[in-house]
Amino acid sequence: MTVKLTVFSALGSLVLGTLLAAMRVSPVPLMRGFGTAYVNIVRNIPLTVIIVFSSLGLADIFGVTLGAPDNFDLQGFRLAVLSLVGYHAAFVCEALRSGINTVPVGQAEAARAIGLSFGQTLRLVVLPQAFRSVIVPLANVLIALTKNTTVAAAIGVAEAATLMKTMIENEAQTVLIAAFFAFGFVVLTLPTGLILGWLGKRLAVKR
Amino acid sequence: MTEVSAAKDAMAATDELVVLKSVNKHFGALHVLQDIDLTITRGEVVVVIGPSGSGKSTLCRTINRLETIDSGDIRIDGKPLPQEGKGLARLRADVGMVFQSFNLFAHKTVLENVMLGQIKVRKTDKKAAEEKARGLLDRVGVGTQADKYPAQLSGGQQQRVAIARALAMDPKVMLFDEPTSALDPEMINEVLEVMQQLARDGMTMIVVTHEMGFARSAANRVVFMADGRIVEEAVPDQFFSNPRSDRAKDFLSKILHH
Numbered sequence: 001m002t003v004k005l006t007v008f009s010a011l012g013s014l015v016l017g018t019l020l021a022a023m024r025v026s027p028v029p030l031m032r033g034f035g036t037a038y039v040n041i042v043r044n045i046p047l048t049v050i051i052v053f054s055s056l057g058l059a060d061i062f063g064v065t066l067g068a069p070d071n072f073d074l075q076g077f078r079l080a081v082l083s084l085v086g087y088h089a090a091f092v093c094e095a096l097r098s099g100i101n102t103v104p105v106g107q108a109e110a111a112r113a114i115g116l117s118f119g120q121t122l123r124l125v126v127l128p129q130a131f132r133s134v135i136v137p138l139a140n141v142l143i144a145l146t147k148n149t150t151v152a153a154a155i156g157v158a159e160a161a162t163l164m165k166t167m168i169e170n171e172a173q174t175v176l177i178a179a180f181f182a183f184g185f186v187v188l189t190l191p192t193g194l195i196l197g198w199l200g201k202r203l204a205v206k207r
Numbered sequence: 208m209t210e211v212s213a214a215k216d217a218m219a220a221t222d223e224l225v226v227l228k229s230v231n232k233h234f235g236a237l238h239v240l241q242d243i244d245l246t247i248t249r250g251e252v253v254v255v256i257g258p259s260g261s262g263k264s265t266l267c268r269t270i271n272r273l274e275t276i277d278s279g280d281i282r283i284d285g286k287p288l289p290q291e292g293k294g295l296a297r298l299r300a301d302v303g304m305v306f307q308s309f310n311l312f313a314h315k316t317v318l319e320n321v322m323l324g325q326i327k328v329r330k331t332d333k334k335a336a337e338e339k340a341r342g343l344l345d346r347v348g349v350g351t352q353a354d355k356y357p358a359q360l361s362g363g364q365q366q367r368v369a370i371a372r373a374l375a376m377d378p379k380v381m382l383f384d385e386p387t388s389a390l391d392p393e394m395i396n397e398v399l400e401v402m403q404q405l406a407r408d409g410m411t412m413i414v415v416t417h418e419m420g421f422a423r424s425a426a427n428r429v430v431f432m433a434d435g436r437i438v439e440e441a442v443p444d445q446f447f448s449n450p451r452s453d454r455a456k457d458f459l460s461k462i463l464h465h
Binding site: 104 | 356372
């Protein structure tokens with residue numbers, strides 16, 4: 001369940017984060033304003049508050065059930081993914097924006113000079129270079145996301161932390177169980193960091 | 208004077224390709240372009256020279272609206288410069304630009320650099336685009352480097368690729384913004400030769416440069432700028448041997464006698 005949460009949330013937050021980053025550098029003031037407001041609001045709210053709100057607020061008060069009104073487990077999972085995506089997209093956006101700032105202005109000027117539109121310039125020239133320079137900070141976000149999936153326990157999603165709590169309640173070996181779960185997370189996150197670190201070096205754009 | 212330039216002079220009256228009328232631009236308090244009037248006819252090679260900070264690069268960049276202007280009128284092939292958006296992108300495709308710092312797309316190979324605009328803007332199919340790109344790279348003498356990345360090339364080679372990239376769009380006019388200023392002296396000539404060839408082939412060119420040799424040999428007209436104004440316009444021979452304005456005399460005495 002932890003892995004599933006991580007994968008879905010990672011993909012979602014990459015997409016939403018990229019969109020937000022595109023908004024924050026766009027020439028339209030309204031979009032820039034929205035992007036900036038989103039990032040500054042969302043990244044300053046604790047994830048626990050967001051996840052609990054998604055369950056108690058979105059689902060219970062506003063009736064947002066994400067296509068699973070009767071299946072509480074599925075609904076919890078989807079709400080957790082939604083919250084994780086919304087939260088981490090803000091961090092992906094900021095990482096990416098710092099990457100966009102490393103791409104020399106001349107690259108975008110040259111792209112516009114051959115007649116590419118703003119969207120094409122961003123998609124074909126600026127973002128591919130920006131992504132390569134922020135692979136390592138993105139790995140950070142991804143590792144944080146993997147660990148943050150445990151917060152989904154707050155709304156009863158059966159991920160690792162929930163499982164650990166149940167086991168600790170039933171067994172005597174509390175330290176051993178905690179160590180086992182901690183080790184499980186290291187197994188998940190260490191390769192992520194190593195692989196992306198290696199990839200970051202390999203794909204770095206030479207200037 | 209050769210027959211070609213005589214023929215060009217005959218066309219001049221009717222065939223205006225780039226027209227700037229009382230163009231003004233400020234950078235904050237600095238009035239970088241002051242009432243610029245300039246007309247470039249099809250097939251003409253105009254070299255813009257002048258001291259640093261005189262507004263030559265800015266002038267060059269306003270023509271494809273990389274810099275906006277505060278007032279005045281710029282027309283290319285009879286049409287005024289469009290606002291941001293699709294129309295502007297279309298216009299830029301018709302105006303080739305070569306930068307001082309090359310600005311090749313660092314994450315793409317040389318060949319992909321020359322193909323990108325053709326495929327994404329001109330909607331040429333991939334095979335035709337590659338064929339044309341290879342042809343252009345051969346023409347500027349870097350055909351053997353097609354599969355390398357820009358960072359693996361020398362400055363002179365990169366700048367020639369940048370020229371090929373601009374040519375791939377079949378531009379009506381080419382803008383050169385100090386194309387040799389970032390190059391080692393020994394690489395300047397290989398770029399100038401490509402530009403000379405272009406000029407001989409009848410490309411309309413606006414060249415901002417400090418290369419007086421190029422101005423003398425390739426230009427139809429020299430435009431001398433100082434402090435945001437066009438101070439003097441003349442054919443190269445006349446300008447270099449007998450400048451009219453004191454500002455130009457002063458400038459030439461500083462660069463030609465040392």
